[in-house]
Amino acid sequence: MTPVFVDPDLTRVGFAKNILESAGISCFVQNENTRSLGVSVMGFSNPALLDPALFVTDETQVEAAKELLRDHFATGAATAAEWTCPACKESNPSSFDECWKCQTAKPQ
Known part of the structure; x- marks a missing residue:
């Protein structure tokens, strides 16, 4: 599976999830609770891999989801x-x- 949105801030990932669900795209968040573990997981040295990640349940919607989020966050960034x-x-x-x-x- 391909993540459509990854961010260390779970709030932003949750917001992205709401955007996709509002558009009728079924999705889920992985690593909701692992970010706080950091490097303490058996010497794990890449905490970015523990960042919350948003995935769509239907792989055919990956590009549509990425485009929707790209458009939204590009407008919101300005x-x-x-x-x-x-x-x-x-x-x-x-x-x-x-x-x-x-x-x-x-x-x-």
């Missing part, structure tokens, strides 16, 4: 710059429509 609140000068993530500190609206 983030706009943070903005500074004109009222309190606090830095805010680009996704916030109002200042987290004083609730002033994001300038246009």
Whole structure:
């Protein structure tokens, strides 16, 4: 079987799993609990092999799953710059429509 998504962060792998399941692609996660073992497994020296990995149950859907995840994560990776609140000068993530500190609206 070929993994369609591997990441040391189980949360990201779970998110990728949700994306595929929402598209009707059956999948499962391998190594959900092994990442914390690290090099302690009988002298195992490659902890990257213990990273959580996402697999599809139908091998004919591997390319479709990879493409879906590639498209999603490529779009999600591009983030706009943070903005500074004109009222309190606090830095805010680009996704916030109002200042987290004083609730002033994001300038246009």
